[in-house]
Amino acid sequence: MAEFKDKVALVTGSSRGIGRAVALELASRGAFVIVNYAQNEAAAREVLSTIGNSGGKGEIRHFDVANTTVVQDEIGKIGEQLGGLHILVNNAGITRDGLIVRMKEEDWDVVLSIDLKGVFNCTRAAAKIMMKQKYGRIINIASIIGEMGNAGQVNYSAAKAGIIGFTKSAAKELGSRAITVNAVSPGFIETDMTRNLPENIRNKYVEGIPLGRFGTPENVAKVVAFLASDDASYITGEVVRVNGGLYT
Numbered sequence: 428m429a430e431f432k433d434k435v436a437l438v439t440g441s442s443r444g445i446g447r448a449v450a451l452e453l454a455s456r457g458a459f460v461i462v463n464y465a466q467n468e469a470a471a472r473e474v475l476s477t478i479g480n481s482g483g484k485g486e487i488r489h490f491d492v493a494n495t496t497v498v499q500d501e502i503g504k505i506g507e508q509l510g511g512l513h514i515l516v517n518n519a520g521i522t523r524d525g526l527i528v529r530m531k532e533e534d535w536d537v538v539l540s541i542d543l544k545g546v547f548n549c550t551r552a553a554a555k556i557m558m559k560q561k562y563g564r565i566i567n568i569a570s571i572i573g574e575m576g577n578a579g580q581v582n583y584s585a586a587k588a589g590i591i592g593f594t595k596s597a598a599k600e601l602g603s604r605a606i607t608v609n610a611v612s613p614g615f616i617e618t619d620m621t622r623n624l625p626e627n628i629r630n631k632y633v634e635g636i637p638l639g640r641f642g643t644p645e646n647v648a649k650v651v652a653f654l655a656s657d658d659a660s661y662i663t664g665e666v667v668r669v670n671g672g673l674y675t
């Protein structure tokens with residue numbers, strides 16, 4: 428399927444988990460995919476070789492989405508060297524959980540910097556390229572925690588709720604240039620981020636999920652790819668939940 432032939436896609440944090448699945452999905456549909464990571468170079472290389480082995484194309488770009496200057500520089504270079512940037516998936520994210528009274532300022536700051544400011548940094552740099560192209564698809568990965576809250580995650584839920592407001596405002600600003608901006612809000616997905624949940628807590632979450640299981644990274648990736656496609660050309664400012672019915 429060459430649906431995204433001639434499209435350049437940047438997926439932040441695509442060395443593992445949901446980002447990895449999104450990178451593979453977009454590449455399998457013909458996009459040239461930029462695999463971005465923060466620390467895990469070996470994992471990023473594995474993603475790129477999986478793309479190549481399936482006949483897809485892409486490259487790796489290492490940068491920290493929280494670093495404003497570096498992001499501007501890196502995304503500017505992508506636009507110049509690859510002849511544009513058509514799809515941006517703001518996926519990079521971390522957690523630093525703790526109860527509010529015990530939460531360290533640095534745990535608040537680092538989560539807001541990567542999970543929310545990272546979205547601003549990448550979107551601002553990409554929007555400059557997309558506005559000139561008069562085409563763009565921006566998909567931000569929010570979270571069910573930003574919608575329903577969770578004890579021990581004030582930093583993460585504030586960042587993820589922020590992404591939803593950011594998405595709606597950016598959609599209004601960029602719509603006139605045929606750039607759509609949407610969010611995907613996953614529920615509990617099987618990745619490194621959820622791997623260390625204690626068994627009793629995991630079981631409690633599963634009990635509340637109508638579909639009776641955690642989601643897969645691929646479940647999220649398919650929806651991201653839909654929002655990046657021509658089939659979604661009249662959808663913007665939307666939040667699509669992929670949560671097995673846990674929160675509606």
Ligand code: NAP
Binds near residue numbers: 443464470519569616
């Ligand atoms: P993950 O398996 O922990 O992977 C996180 C990815 O983000 C890795 O590729 C990591 O790169 C990258 N990353 C971290 N900090 C970065 C930075 N400063 N700059 C660039 N890349 C960075 O996480 P995941 O579960 O796939 O989560 C992906 C997104 O989905 C996150 O935004 C998360 O909040 C959201 N989400 C996840 C769930 C879930 O249940 N898993 C639910 C809702 C929303 P390295 O490999 O180099 O560390």
